Amino acid sequence: MRLFSYKGFSMVIMLRDEHCPPHAHVDAGSWSARFKFCFWHNSVELWDVVPHSNRPPVAVLEGxxxxxxQPAHLRRARAIWWGELHTVCLDHQIWDWQASEVVVIKRIANTTWMIGSACYEPETNKTLLALIGAPEGVEIQL
Known part of the structure; x- marks a missing residue:
């Protein structure tokens, strides 16, 4: 599903056989790129470009x-991903309550809880986390 166009390149969310982490695609013919986004912060990162030998200029990828x-594009990407794939790709990851972030750690600390389930509310642009064993869940306003 098309998200937007940037300098003639279309950014899309694929809906068939898609997988975590949440990401969007750009297919430019001689190269394609994937950009990761998530449901617990508003940063976007370049995931990969193939083939590497045809990589476009950094300015294009950064653009x-x-x-x-952009808030409207990111919100639309999340709404499409959640609406079609029904996952925010956070189940069974570790949430650090003190740092307010998903962490990759080797040991569990007293500020960390496993995410039992997570959902996204497109209408309010919020992600809700249910933490296993925690007295309450987490509401993330994006």
């Missing part, structure tokens, strides 16, 4: 990344 990071 695409910045365009996806």
């Amino acid at each position: 695409l990344r910045h365009a996806l990071g």
Whole structure:
């Protein structure tokens, strides 16, 4: 599903056989790129470009990344991903309550909880986390 166009390149969310992490695609013919986004912060990052030998100028990739990071585009990307794939790709990851972030750690601390389930509310642009064993969940306003 098309998200937007930037300098003649279309950014899309693929809906068939898609997988985590949440990401959007750009297919320019001689190269294609994927950009990761998430449901717990508003940053967007370049995931990969193939083939690497046909990589476009950095300015093009940065422009695409910045365009996806625009609030309206990011909100639409999340709404499409959630609406079609029904996941925010956070289940069974670790949430650090003190740092307010998903963490990759080797040991569990007293500020970390496993995410049992997560959902996105497109109408309010919020992600809700249910934490296993925690007295309450987490509401993330994006």
